Amino acid sequence: MWYHFNNKRALLEAIAVQFVQSTDERLKILPREGQNVIDEYAVFLRGFAAELNEFRFLYRDQADYGEHGAALQQRLPSLYRETQDQILAFLRSMREQEILVWPEDRLEDLVVNATIVLRYGLEYFRESGRAATEEIDPV
Numbered sequence: 775m776w777y778h779f780n781n782k783r784a785l786l787e788a789i790a791v792q793f794v795q796s797t798d799e800r801l802k803i804l805p806r807e808g809q810n811v812i813d814e815y816a817v818f819l820r821g822f823a824a825e826l827n828e829f830r831f832l833y834r835d836q837a838d839y840g841e842h843g844a845a846l847q848q849r850l851p852s853l854y855r856e857t858q859d860q861i862l863a864f865l866r867s868m869r870e871q872e873i874l875v876w877p878e879d880r881l882e883d884l885v886v887n888a889t890i891v892l893r894y895g896l897e898y899f900r901e902s903g904r905a906a907t908e909e910i911d912p913v
Contacts (some may be wrong), residue, residue: 783843790846793829794853800825803866815864820858822892833893834873854889859883889911 779785803818805811826833829885832846842850862885869881874882 787843787845789829789832790843793825793832794846794849795854796825796828797857804860804863809862809866810872815868818860818864819892821880826892826895858885858889861888867883 775785779788800821803821805814805815832842862881865874865876865881865884866878869876869878885886
């Protein structure tokens with residue numbers, strides 16, 4: 775491993791690059807016109823859960839190893855915004871299909887809550903004593 779990475783920071787940077795690429799792919803999952811939004815939302819949730827599982831180190835433990843590297847630090851705020859936009863698109867589609875009965879002006883509240891639950895679920899698993907290697911299947 776040390777042949778490819780001179781130090782721990784270089785290894786973290788390489789993981790961060792893979793994380794951003796994976797997240798960019800996940801962000802392409804959006805509701806499509808005329809499709810069952812629940813089925814598509816399940817695809818999104820599974821993709822997000824796979825990302826959380828694969829990169830749980832970055833989501834859960836990164837704070838223990840210091841700041842994120844430059845590449846991730848620069849991109850992180852937009853990744854959060856884009857993820858929230860992605861969730862909002864699904865919630866709006868659910869409203870349009872009359873699956874979700876919720877006022878439009880309160881959708882942002884649901885987005886924030888969904889983001890927190892999805893993002894910090896790993897902390898819950900760790901603190902509740904559940905195995906960190908368990909597969910996460912939110913559906």
